[in-house]
Amino acid sequence: MMGKVFGFIKKYSVWIFILYFLVLIFVLIFKFPSPIFWKLIEHWKSGKEIYIEPPHLVPFEIITYYVKSAHSFSDWFFKNLMCNIVMFMPCGFLVPLFVRRNKWWYVLLFGSLLSLVIELTQWAIGIGIFDIDDVILNSFGTMIGFGIYKLIYSVALKNSLD
DSSP states (O other), X not given: OHHHHHHHHHHTHHHHHHHHHHXXXXXXXXXXXXXXXXXXXXXXXXXXXXOOOOOBOSTTHHHHHXXXXXXXXXXXXXXHHHHHHHTTHHHHHHHHHHSSOOOHHHHHHHXXXXXXXXXXXXXXXXXXXXXXXHHHHHHHHHHHHHHHHHHHHHHHHHHHHO
């Protein structure tokens, strides 16, 4: 059973990744379902200058602040940390399914570069803040996803040999 599910995901992994990527774009760039993007469009149309916050380039500075500020799992700080990790777990799971190089460093590089491009895009169009900690957390999420891929792959391989 596990092998069939894994085979289905592998067969359609490129399409699943494209769908995942589109969801990432809508959520992280267009801030869907938040009205932030449409407010920015209105701001651009009015000709007003857009304030772009300076990038956060000190590693672990924002993560440390969030960890110190979170008092429960329901705090926004905790949710932000978890979302940055969880949003990139599918990347770590899907990438090794459709590329021949499924080495951990290749998947990490892919996820980190994808995160970097998204962070730079958010910052360049004034819809978000470039935060190196987001890249770190996204990369960590990518590696968790890769770990899940390796675990499922080894179970599926073992089951196919039995």
